[in-house]
Amino acid sequence: MAEGGGITRAIRIPGRHGYAVEFSPYVPTRLACAASQNYGISGSGTLIILEQNDAGLVIIKSFEWGDALFDVTWSEVSENFLVTSSGDGTLQLWDTSKPQGPLQIFKEHTQEVYNIEIQFTFSLHCLVSCLLFKKSSRRLHPRKEEVYTVDWSQTRGEQFLVSGSWDHTAKLWDPSVGKAVSTFTGHENIIYSTIWSPHIPGCFASASGDQTLRIWDVKSPVSKIVIPAHQAEVLTCDWCKYDQNLLVTGAVDCSLRGWDLRAIRQPVFDLHDHTYAIRRVKFSPFHASVLASCSYDFTVRLWDFSKPSPLLDTVEHHTEFTCGLDFSILLPGQVSDKKCFHCGPIRILKGSQWRLRCSLKKQTISFIIREKNATEPLYGNV
Amino acid sequence: MHRARVVLSHLQGAPRGLRAQNTAAPGDPDQDIVVVHGRRTPICKAKRGGFKETAPDELLSAVMSAVLKDLNLSPDKIGDICVGNVLQPGAGALVARIAQFMSGIPETVPNHTINRQCSSGLQAIIDIAGGIRNGSYDLGLACGVESMSLRSVGQPGDISARSMDFQKARDCTIPMGITSENVAERFGVTRQKQDMFALSSQQKAAAAQQAGRFRNEIVPVTTTFTDDQGNSKTITVTSDEGVRASTTLEGLNKLRPAFKEDGSTTAGNSSQVSDGAAAVLLAKRSTAAQLGLPVIGVLRSYAIVGVPPDVMGIGPAFAIPAALEKAGGVLRGEAGDPPGEGQSQRRSHRTGASPGLHRSAPDGHLAERAETQGEEVSAAPASSKYKPSGQRTVTPHNFY
Numbered sequence: 001m002a003e004g005g006g007i008t009r010a011i012r013i014p015g016r017h018g019y020a021v022e023f024s025p026y027v028p029t030r031l032a033c034a035a036s037q038n039y040g041i042s043g044s045g046t047l048i049i050l051e052q053n054d055a056g057l058v059i060i061k062s063f064e065w066g067d068a069l070f071d072v073t074w075s076e077v078s079e080n081f082l083v084t085s086s087g088d089g090t091l092q093l094w095d096t097s098k099p100q101g102p103l104q105i106f107k108e109h110t111q112e113v114y115n116i117e118i119q120f121t122f123s124l125h126c127l128v129s130c131l132l133f134k135k136s137s138r139r140l141h142p143r144k145e146e147v148y149t150v151d152w153s154q155t156r157g158e159q160f161l162v163s164g165s166w167d168h169t170a171k172l173w174d175p176s177v178g179k180a181v182s183t184f185t186g187h188e189n190i191i192y193s194t195i196w197s198p199h200i201p202g203c204f205a206s207a208s209g210d211q212t213l214r215i216w217d218v219k220s221p222v223s224k225i226v227i228p229a230h231q232a233e234v235l236t237c238d239w240c241k242y243d244q245n246l247l248v249t250g251a252v253d254c255s256l257r258g259w260d261l262r263a264i265r266q267p268v269f270d271l272h273d274h275t276y277a278i279r280r281v282k283f284s285p286f287h288a289s290v291l292a293s294c295s296y297d298f299t300v301r302l303w304d305f306s307k308p309s310p311l312l313d314t315v316e317h318h319t320e321f322t323c324g325l326d327f328s329i330l331l332p333g334q335v336s337d338k339k340c341f342h343c344g345p346i347r348i349l350k351g352s353q354w355r356l357r358c359s360l361k362k363q364t365i366s367f368i369i370r371e372k373n374a375t376e377p378l379y380g381n382v
Numbered sequence: 383m384h385r386a387r388v389v390l391s392h393l394q395g396a397p398r399g400l401r402a403q404n405t406a407a408p409g410d411p412d413q414d415i416v417v418v419h420g421r422r423t424p425i426c427k428a429k430r431g432g433f434k435e436t437a438p439d440e441l442l443s444a445v446m447s448a449v450l451k452d453l454n455l456s457p458d459k460i461g462d463i464c465v466g467n468v469l470q471p472g473a474g475a476l477v478a479r480i481a482q483f484m485s486g487i488p489e490t491v492p493n494h495t496i497n498r499q500c501s502s503g504l505q506a507i508i509d510i511a512g513g514i515r516n517g518s519y520d521l522g523l524a525c526g527v528e529s530m531s532l533r534s535v536g537q538p539g540d541i542s543a544r545s546m547d548f549q550k551a552r553d554c555t556i557p558m559g560i561t562s563e564n565v566a567e568r569f570g571v572t573r574q575k576q577d578m579f580a581l582s583s584q585q586k587a588a589a590a591q592q593a594g595r596f597r598n599e600i601v602p603v604t605t606t607f608t609d610d611q612g613n614s615k616t617i618t619v620t621s622d623e624g625v626r627a628s629t630t631l632e633g634l635n636k637l638r639p640a641f642k643e644d645g646s647t648t649a650g651n652s653s654q655v656s657d658g659a660a661a662v663l664l665a666k667r668s669t670a671a672q673l674g675l676p677v678i679g680v681l682r683s684y685a686i687v688g689v690p691p692d693v694m695g696i697g698p699a700f701a702i703p704a705a706l707e708k709a710g711g712v713l714r715g716e717a718g719d720p721p722g723e724g725q726s727q728r729r730s731h732r733t734g735a736s737p738g739l740h741r742s743a744p745d746g747h748l749a750e751r752a753e754t755q756g757e758e759v760s761a762a763p764a765s766s767k768y769k770p771s772g773q774r775t776v777t778p779h780n781f782y
Contacts, residue, residue, distance in 0.1 A: 041385045068385075087385070146385065166388075188410065190388065231708065235392065252392050277392040296393060 011057035021324035026079035036068035045069030085147035155201040164191030199244035207237040242288035250278030269305040294322035412668040417679040422660035428530035432619035433657035441659035442481035448601040457487040461519020464509040466502030466526040469533035473497035520669035527659040553692040559641030573646035577634040580651035588627035683708035
């Protein structure tokens with residue numbers, strides 16, 4: 001791919017290690033990155049908003065938080081809002097139009113609210129006003145345990161956040177009220193990833209250290225489907241954007257597996273090539289069978305599971321653990337022809353304990369944006 | 383540093399050989415399934431040995447009673463009983479229930495039997511473990527019993543003539559001895575190798591017997607026995623009958639093939655047909671602690687595999703690595719051939735059966751070690767789903 005006419009843009013941010021990167025769904029050139037000091041093991045966190053232009057990548061905004069930031073998701077109601085998840089058990093809502101943040105800190109009330117019979121619908125105004133007038137500092141997660149993942153629902157008619165924590169629970173948040181409306185228990189280990197279905201309203205998937213992938217309906221506190229996906233910790237999962245029954249999981253056993261919810265006994269595909277645990281996987285917004293994964297082995301790999309040799313490309317531009325990855329869903333003039341591809345991996349930690357200690361001296365974060373030439377078909381015949 | 387620990391735990395790298403996370407009770411040791419206690423009868427020679435006239439309910443009752451008595455456990459605490467059996471009608475459902483009552487276990491304790499051929503006893507353990515794992519009960523008794531004196535292998539049951547049109551179905555009727563010859567031919571196990579192994583197996587068993595290693599696990603059984611002269615008398619059997627300390631390689635070499643004229647399987651290097659019974663009490667760890675019961679082992683994993691019926695004896699060579707992989711263990715010692723081109727790692731231990739594992743230690747050994755070192759035990763029933771005949775596995779109820 002490096003030779004395929006692609007453009008690579010990179011930025012290094014000293015003293016920070018990236019944990020997650022997300023393209024803005026509103027502004028094609030904008031990215032958000034959740035980053036942390038000291039590989040996220042101790043120290044503070046930073047939310048960085050980046051803009052890409054001809055000169056490369058530029059930081060247009062950054063916000064500090066007292067503990068590590070592990071994940072970030074853009075709001076689906078306003079282009080300025082983002083939510084991050086943190087090592088101190090809280091979620092933060094940020095407004096990029098404000099000089100300082102966060103707008104609100106979400107932490108669980110002392111009493112949890114379990115009733116979620118009603119499906120909420122919010123207008124933009126409703127949400128904004130709610131948030132602006134609520135000055136009380138409420139933190140959305142009730143515990144000190146790390147919140148590793150947060151996602152804003154994308155289906156119509158609902159504005160929910162789902163977060164997954166090291167306390168083994170997932171929580172559903174109503175951002176306009178600032179509190180959890182439901183808690184989902186069942187996982188027997190750390191939850192590393194919670195992702196909304198892009199098709200089914202009120203449905204999300206979670207990946208956990210208990211080696212399972214679980215599918216949840218927000219109306220039920222127990223999981224609808226439990227898939228023993230790997231014989232190792234499952235660190236990441238994502239939904240196919242073209243098939244509502246298809247998911248992918250990535251695990252410590254270095255494999256990616258595809259799951260069809262109608263037949264969960266066997267994976268529909270099993271992709272091997274990574275040499276260390278897979279940290280994040282995402283399906284392409286443009287191709288039903290294309291996905292990208294990043295790993296502790298420093299690489300980003302691109303796959304087409306429908307092909308006999310599914311590994312399309314291995315991108316080796318990082319020199320530390322690669323934790324974050326995203327596809328851009330829009331870039332003017334390039335989305336429509338479906339030949340544009342971006343991934344913005346960011347790099348983070350180093351390998352063994354020894355290297356971990358050594359590399360603490362030169363903390364950097366680097367962003368790399370890769371872009372396919374719009375006139376060139378992606379991977380030949382995709 | 384919780385976070386550092388979590389991240390480092392992600393860095394074990396690609397699985398090499400048999401490394402994997404164990405699948406049992408992630409996180410919560412209270413949910414572990416533990417072995418509390420186990421006893422067995424002596425293993426006697428079928429048709430000639432001490433139990434040739436002893437009904438299986440007697441053998442079973444002896445071990446059930448001994449387990450309860452040793453622990454001073456009230457029998458109504460038991461949530462379920464599972465008994466593995468092959469030759470009794472319906473896997474001995476009636477025999478098992480009768481043995482339960484002969485052992486003073488009340489009718490409120492349910493009882494069922496199971497037949498997974500030679501690994502039936504081990505399957506009983508898995509059955510009980512499954513019941514504990516799914517929350518049906520917290521304490522269960524897993525048993526196995528066989529009398530090859532009073533019942534014989536032979537009648538295959540009702541099968542259609544059309545079954546002969548299917549190669550694998552036809553293979554199911556191959557006698558066990560011939561399947562042994564098939565394994566020897568296909569995997570190149572020479573007569574010399576078999577005899578050497580038989581010798582070392584006999585020597586190990588004799589040494590263990592002499593050192594009294596089986597004394598604690600064996601329940602002496604008093605029964606009626608008719609001798610060569612037709613005199614009926616009462617005897618107490620206290621030790622295994624198949625062990626011959628005097629075995630020599632020369633002696634083994636002289637024996638004639640038992641199943642095939644130019645074959646390699648002889649009476650000296652194959653399993654004997656036996657009579658005997660065993661019982662193992664399993665519990666959820668928290669329940670064992672609550673009742674003050676000992677813990678001598680933890681069931682970390684098990685695996686069941688299907689193998690071709692004409693070489694059914696290779697079952698353990700597939701099942702043991704699979705169980706170890708699930709348990710996160712590594713085969714020590716002989717680890718088999720390295721995986722060939724394009725062959726998955728998972729199958730890499732195919733031909734490198736770990737003979738020491740499946741032939742040497744009745745459960746007592748494992749448990750004994752576990753008792754002192756807290757060692758974890760993996761179980762691997764091998765299933766030839768098709769063939770009514772035996773595999774050897776790591777099991778306390780293994781009647782060679």
